[in-house]
Amino acid sequence: GLGLSYKKDDNFGEWYSEVVVNGEMIEYYDISGCYILRPWAMSIWEIMQTFFDAEIKKMKIRNCYFPLFVSPGVLQKEKDHIEGFAPEVAWVTKSGESDLEVPIAIRPTSETVMYPYFSKWIRGHRDLPLRLNQWCNVVRWEFSNPTPFIRSREFLWQEGHTAFATKEEADIEVIDILELYRHIYEEFLAVPVIKGKKSEHEKFAGGLYTTTVEAFIPNTGRGIQGATSHCLGQNFAKMFEINFENDKGEKAMVWQNSWAYTTRTIGVMIMVHGDDKGLVLPPKIASVQVIVIPVPYKDANTQGIFDACAATVKTLNESGIRAEVDSRDNYSPGWKYSHWELKGVPLRIEIGPKDFANNQVRAVRRDNSAKIDIPMANLVEQVNDLLNNIQKSLFEVAKQKRDACIQVVNTWEEFAEALSQKKMIMAPWCDEEEVEKDVKARTKGEMGAAKSLCSPFDQPELPEVPGSPAVAWGYMNIPS
Numbered sequence: 001g002l003g004l005s006y007k008k009d010d011n012f013g014e015w016y017s018e019v020v021v022n023g024e025m026i027e028y029y030d031i032s033g034c035y036i037l038r039p040w041a042m043s044i045w046e047i048m049q050t051f052f053d054a055e056i057k058k059m060k061i062r063n064c065y066f067p068l069f070v071s072p073g074v075l076q077k078e079k080d081h082i083e084g085f086a087p088e089v090a091w092v093t094k095s096g097e098s099d100l101e102v103p104i105a106i107r108p109t110s111e112t113v114m115y116p117y118f119s120k121w122i123r124g125h126r127d128l129p130l131r132l133n134q135w136c137n138v139v140r141w142e143f144s145n146p147t148p149f150i151r152s153r154e155f156l157w158q159e160g161h162t163a164f165a166t167k168e169e170a171d172i173e174v175i176d177i178l179e180l181y182r183h184i185y186e187e188f189l190a191v192p193v194i195k196g197k198k199s200e201h202e203k204f205a206g207g208l209y210t211t212t213v214e215a216f217i218p219n220t221g222r223g224i225q226g227a228t229s230h231c232l233g234q235n236f237a238k239m240f241e242i243n244f245e246n247d248k249g250e251k252a253m254v255w256q257n258s259w260a261y262t263t264r265t266i267g268v269m270i271m272v273h274g275d276d277k278g279l280v281l282p283p284k285i286a287s288v289q290v291i292v293i294p295v296p297y298k299d300a301n302t303q304g305i306f307d308a309c310a311a312t313v314k315t316l317n318e319s320g321i322r323a324e325v326d327s328r329d330n331y332s333p334g335w336k337y338s339h340w341e342l343k344g345v346p347l348r349i350e351i352g353p354k355d356f357a358n359n360q361v362r363a364v365r366r367d368n369s370a371k372i373d374i375p376m377a378n379l380v381e382q383v384n385d386l387l388n389n390i391q392k393s394l395f396e397v398a399k400q401k402r403d404a405c406i407q408v409v410n411t412w413e414e415f416a417e418a419l420s421q422k423k424m425i426m427a428p429w430c431d432e433e434e435v436e437k438d439v440k441a442r443t444k445g446e447m448g449a450a451k452s453l454c455s456p457f458d459q460p461e462l463p464e465v466p467g468s469p470a471v472a473w474g475y476m477n478i479p480s
């Protein structure tokens with residue numbers, strides 16, 4: 001039957017796999033860690049891409065496309081940049097029957113692909129800022145548990161790579177891009193995130209500092225990195241000799257940033273909003289915001305009902321609302337209700353004989369199942385209000401659930417207790433690498449070691465504790 005066989009709060013992993021497949025977002029593939037993105041998922045990616053692409057174009061960032069393949073010499077140019085990542089690199093070793101002279105890597109990220117050309121293109125200060133972005137796939141042959149959207153061996157992302165004459169310009173862009181990532185999560189996906197700075201231990205080793213938007217999955221009690229915006233400092237400029245003659249005629253190295261969000265965004269949205277009836281899509285990213293379903297009744301005016309459905313869809317579409325009618329005659333209305341609930345369509349509109357006779361429609365919200373009768377006369381206005389309310393309500397509910405999982409602690413005992421309760425912990429933080437490693441070691445329980453998520457930008461008052469090394473509050477919990 002249509003119903004899910006797993007409950008979200010009983011068996012989260014199985015529930016998630018079933019929801020993404022039965023909701024027609026994902027099809028499993030015969031290569032482990034690889035998934036088919038079906039149109040119901042791809043349309044969400046495209047809606048976010050349309051927003052983000054327009055925003056970066058306003059910032060004079062240009063799209064480009066670099067090759068998928070990386071020559072080994074270039075990839076291994078920076079030892080400590082990739083040393084931890086080497087096992088993840090996928091290599092092409094043959095073409096047809098014959099071995100390649102030299103194996104070629106498939107890009108896991110494009111710093112080493114792009115930066116030799118940044119060095120070639122950037123000569124004088126007039127060549128700066130250089131700001132490029134590419135929408136592409138990357139491959140990382142991960143071994144830990146593959147999960148659709150969240151962790152896969154190939155995923156879609158955008159990667160921005162920018163170069164500036166001054167650190168000040170780079171610092172500003174890092175924050176501007178991070179705000180776009182917050183916008184994607186909070187305004188489109190209705191998922192609350194915490195903006196912050198990664199610790200020295202968790203940051204991108206090749207960079208100067210990493211900023212992040214951290215999401216939280218109440219069902220697992222774990223934080224999850226939502227997107228990252230790094231300032232690379234001059235590390236890659238040194239490595240790839242990306243210099244320019246500044247306006248004083250001196251030779252200087254550029255200051256760089258790199259930033260990315262990925263198809264993981266979709267998985268986070270599903271995990272946060274989904275329920276035991278299936279997906280729950282925030283209207284802003286739903287390719288179908290309203291599904292109209294005719295409810296004919298034996299001798300009632302069936303043609304009239306179908307015409308009313310078509311007219312309703314037309315009126316909604318003309319006002320910019322993404323509406324469709326499900327007029328298939330081989331499925332019952334009841335079957336259709338379950339089907340579109342499974343797919344997470346935010347609003348259902350039913351038109352039966354009574355509705356038709358009263359020149360009204362019955363609207364049913366996907367998020368809380370509320371039923372609202374709407375006179376045809378103010379259909380557009382009330383449907384718009386409902387969609388806006390659903391969007392806001394999904395965010396508020398998610399924020400309330402996340403805030404309920406945050407525990408402020410001041411002692412190790414409180415910390416350990418909160419960790420065992422799958423909380424996201426806000427603790428005084430010294431940001432010393434050694435201390436962080438020690439915490440990781442001391443918490444290596446069956447739940448997995450604690451790791452720091454970020455030090456949030458908006459910091460509450462830090463208690464004055466004499467002798468405390470704490471410099472800020474930090475969020476941490478067990479890794480996803």
Ligand SMILES: O=C1CCCN[C@@H]1CCCn1cnc2cc(F)c(Cl)cc2c1=O
Nearest residue numbers: 082085088089108109159204258259260
């Ligand atoms: O996160 C971003 C934003 C967009 C551009 N890249 C950076 C850093 C990526 C880190 N990272 C992440 N994963 C990697 C995996 C690898 F196999 C290799 Cl060789 C390198 C890396 C690696 O550098």
Ligand SMILES: [Mg+2]
Nearest residue numbers: 085088140142
């Ligand atoms: Mg990784």
